[in-house]
Amino acid sequence: MRSKLILPTFFPRLTQTSRILTNSRKMSTFIVPNSNPQLPVHLTPDLTQDQLLSFPAFKIWLSTLQHSLSRQADTSHAFHAEPYVLRQIQIQAVDFFGGGRLGFLKLKAEVSNDHGEKLPGSVFLRGGSVAMLLILQPNDTRSPSDSDRYAILTIQPRIPAGSLGFPEIPAGMLDDRGTFAGGAAKEIQEETGLVIPQDELIDLTALANNLSRKGREQQEGGEPEKLQAAVYPSPGGSDEFIPLFLCQKQMAKREIEELQGKLTGLRGQGEKITLKVVRLDELWKEGWRDGKTLAAWALYQGLKGEGLL
Known part of the structure; x- marks a missing residue:
């Protein structure tokens, strides 16, 4: 069955006063x-x-x-x-x-x-952003397996997408201070309330970059382009690049369950975030509209298959 493009039933006409007058x-x-x-x-x-x-x-x-x-x-x-x-x-x-x-x-x-x-x-x-795949595993479950692993999504308004409840992995804009890992740790704390040391974060995009660079050098030779070791979600219109990090954390199952529906974010600054805990193997189904969620999922699976995780 063909999917249909949803078009707005009303689109306001631009007037002379609404145009940029520079x-x-x-x-x-x-x-x-x-x-x-x-x-x-x-x-x-x-x-x-x-x-x-x-x-x-x-x-x-x-x-x-x-x-x-x-x-x-x-x-x-x-x-x-x-x-x-x-x-x-x-x-x-x-x-x-x-x-x-x-x-x-x-x-x-x-x-x-x-x-x-x-x-x-x-x-x-708009510059760089940072996002992280946060995987939680109960430490009080007998013989835990991959089916016991969970991921955290944030549900929040994304006005550019026309949504008041957009599901995505924790993410945020980078400022010009600190490191990518520091920015990731800061966003995890702000959006989930979990304090994660920087040295517990794994840079998925850096691992993928090193792997692909070796392949390019063997095939092409010469100096490659100097793109960021990051995902570019919309290179046809924006410079935004997103380093993707992985954090794997063990917690009591009760603590994981308490994160479900938790209200977080810098709410005084307009961040209205609700947490959603999903099974790791269901992450792609829950967050498929979000490019960085799918990219993090794909990198996690690919690097794991390469034996790098």
Whole structure:
């Protein structure tokens, strides 16, 4: 049976007053320092050059793209004969967090070759996030097996998805401080109430990256792209990358059961989270809509099959 795309019955018409009016304001342009060829960036009126150049998401994205473009100099590269160039960047909109900290940024990157062929360049910059597969096993059960293992999902509003109860593994945005593992441990505590030492976390994406890198070097040779050791859930439109961690914890069965339905999160900051404990072998059925949940599940199964877990 064919699945049907659910379309909204009502979609408000955009009016002139609801459109972004930055074109009617004074905008500034600067050249990215040490760029060759020179790279002009057109700013919105509410964003300064210093704010943009110090934004971690912009720095990582630009450095990664420039490195990938430089690889076209290799004669074996698919675009070597007609290489693409990043010609300019147009900042279209910005969103600031509390304290005036730059949070989200929308831009248009013009990437084309000398024949006028362009690559899609609409980009939503939000930087890195972190997520974790938290597996619990009762330590007071006789001869525990895989069927006694559980995973934790968080149920919370995700307005971009149009949901007030979206199931996913614990996750959160990274700031520019600390480590990926530190961010994962912090999110586990905030979203589940469990305190997990960083050294008990296993970086699934780092293990997968090391495994795939060895294979690429054997097959291709040369320097690979400098992508993050992480999952990219929507690379066609966003820079977001998500390192995925595994935590395996033994607890009394009663303590595991007490997590079911627990209200957690930084509720004063809008995090309305309810925990759901599911059997590990049922995780993919419960969280299949969430890309990072499926990615964590697949990496766990794949790395376990490789004998790395």
